[in-house]
Amino acid sequence: MNPPMPLSDPLFALALALLLLAPLALAGVALVNTGLGRSRSAAQAMLGSLAMVSVAALAFAVAGVALAGGPNDASYTVQLAGKSWNWLGASPLLLGGFGLAGPQQQLAVLFEFLAVAMAALLPWGSGADRWRLPAGCAAAAVTGTLVFPLVAHWTWGGGWLAQLGANFGLGAGFVDGGGAGAAHVLGGVSALALVWIAGPRRGKFPREGLATALPGHNVVYVLFGCLVALVGWLGWNLAGAVIWLHTPLYGLPAVALNTLLAAAGALAATFAVTRIRFGKPDASLCANGWLAGLVTSCACAGIARPWEAIMVGLVAGAGTPLLVELMELALSIDDPSGAIAVHAAGGLWGLLAAGFLAPQAGQLVAQLVGIAALLGVALPLVYLLFWLLDKAIPFRVDPDGERIGMDLHELGGGAYPDFVIHRDESYK
Amino acid sequence: MKLAGLLVMPAGFFLSLAALALFPALTQRAAFVVCGLAVEGLGLAVAVRGHMGARREGEQ
Numbered sequence: 001m002n003p004p005m006p007l008s009d010p011l012f013a014l015a016l017a018l019l020l021l022a023p024l025a026l027a028g029v030a031l032v033n034t035g036l037g038r039s040r041s042a043a044q045a046m047l048g049s050l051a052m053v054s055v056a057a058l059a060f061a062v063a064g065v066a067l068a069g070g071p072n073d074a075s076y077t078v079q080l081a082g083k084s085w086n087w088l089g090a091s092p093l094l095l096g097g098f099g100l101a102g103p104q105q106q107l108a109v110l111f112e113f114l115a116v117a118m119a120a121l122l123p124w125g126s127g128a129d130r131w132r133l134p135a136g137c138a139a140a141a142v143t144g145t146l147v148f149p150l151v152a153h154w155t156w157g158g159g160w161l162a163q164l165g166a167n168f169g170l171g172a173g174f175v176d177g178g179g180a181g182a183a184h185v186l187g188g189v190s191a192l193a194l195v196w197i198a199g200p201r202r203g204k205f206p207r208e209g210l211a212t213a214l215p216g217h218n219v220v221y222v223l224f225g226c227l228v229a230l231v232g233w234l235g236w237n238l239a240g241a242v243i244w245l246h247t248p249l250y251g252l253p254a255v256a257l258n259t260l261l262a263a264a265g266a267l268a269a270t271f272a273v274t275r276i277r278f279g280k281p282d283a284s285l286c287a288n289g290w291l292a293g294l295v296t297s298c299a300c301a302g303i304a305r306p307w308e309a310i311m312v313g314l315v316a317g318a319g320t321p322l323l324v325e326l327m328e329l330a331l332s333i334d335d336p337s338g339a340i341a342v343h344a345a346g347g348l349w350g351l352l353a354a355g356f357l358a359p360q361a362g363q364l365v366a367q368l369v370g371i372a373a374l375l376g377v378a379l380p381l382v383y384l385l386f387w388l389l390d391k392a393i394p395f396r397v398d399p400d401g402e403r404i405g406m407d408l409h410e411l412g413g414g415a416y417p418d419f420v421i422h423r424d425e426s427y428k
Numbered sequence: 429m430k431l432a433g434l435l436v437m438p439a440g441f442f443l444s445l446a447a448l449a450l451f452p453a454l455t456q457r458a459a460f461v462v463c464g465l466a467v468e469g470l471g472l473a474v475a476v477r478g479h480m481g482a483r484r485e486g487e488q
Contacts, residue, residue, distance in 0.1 A: 081448075081449035170454075170457075196479055199483075331480060332479065332480050332483045333476075333479070369444050369445075369448065372441050372444035372468060375472070376437045376438050376440050376442075376444070379437060380434045
């Protein structure tokens with residue numbers, strides 16, 4: 001990581017333009033989630049994606065941004081073992097002071113808005129075909145108000161994870177230039193908590209025999225979503241490299257190249273693994289592999305060399321289909337979008353790989369401490385909050401609603417009114 | 429059982445924090461942080477087992 005420098009006007013303009021591309025990553029993930037769900041819930045899935053992004057952004061604007069804070073803002077700090085531990089931001093509510101902040105801080109806040117939207121969007125795909133829209137919005141509000149700001153402050157807001165380098169000599173502190181931890185791992189563990197609380201789709205795990213395959217309804221959406229996501233991810237990682245890693249202009253082409261190579265390596269590995277496992281490549285698993293490669297690139301695109309990015313992508317791509325299969329067949333986890341394997345596991349692998357690849361001494365330990373914080377705090381906290389929320393606003397739709405589909409049940413109309421929706425054999 | 433597993437996970441996190449505060453040497457810190465991660469892994473495994481057990485009970 002390069003030392004922080006004031007952003008020049010051209011670099012500020014470039015980072016802002018890149019951040020305007022980044023929402024395409026959200027669009028891509030929304031398309032993938034919708035395609036991997038069923039046709040009778042497609043409109044609800046897409047509307048829900050918009051709702052998750054909106055609610056998370058509003059919640060973050062109202063209170064979250066104050067808790068996330070910035071490196072030079074007021075914060076809640078504890079002195080322990082002779083060191084300063086910065087736990088939570090204490091900036092003004094309702095984006096107070098945003099207009100007075102410097103260009104770097106304004107870009108950082110904009111980046112965090114996109115990251116909170118991603119963190120809130122990811123569980124929505126895992127709850128496909130059974131998670132009620134009001135409950136999803138409530139969960140997005142909790143993510144935007146409490147959980148994401150905590151992790152974002154630790155990582156980007158001058159929190160104790162970011163200070164690991166200065167306080168304990170651990171490399172440059174916890175490094176997460178593209179939001180692999182704060183957006184993807186957090187979104188992935190939120191998906192796990194949701195799946196545990198809401199339970200599997202009806203008919204997914206029959207009393208006898210293996211889990212039932214419930215394939216996505218539109219693999220073209222899924223694969224097109226992957227291509228759209230690539231554009232968004234390029235903007236995301238490049239903007240993150242400028243804002244958080246202080247990468248100079250001449251270093252940005254390598255970041256873009258690493259992003260593409262990580263995804264390409266991951267796709268190649270998933271293609272090969274599914275070809276070997278099933279005799280033919282599996283399109284939806286290949287899409288998951290591609291996304292896992294993009295997620296790993298969030299952590300290490302600004303650090304790795306091109307061949308290292310390929311290797312990181314290869315490992316992510318090989319592991320993703322195996323993990324998806326393990327979760328479905330052995331662990332009874334019904335995750336239609338694969339967010340847990342793709343975003344949680346992919347993000348953790350990317351953060352770990354960044355520790356191995358970074359040149360500074362102690363960086364690997366800093367990354368391990370960051371991973372310990374994400375797993376040891378975020379997952380139990382999200383599970384507790386979602387469990388409480390489920391008591392107030394039940395997450396799961398009633399059986400009749402699940403039978404007729406979320407579109408008819410929640411929206412009163414289907415996504416494809418001209419199509420005859422086939423009868424689902426799993427409801428016999 | 430799932431809740432027990434989830435309660436174990438923060439214990440692993442605090443172990444990692446303790447490593448930072450207690451040990452000055454990088455190797456010792458790294459070893460202790462890895463131990464903290466292992467405890468978190470155990471907690472996660474218990475939570476997953478609890479989820480599987482609850483699902484099996486629900487079927488019966």
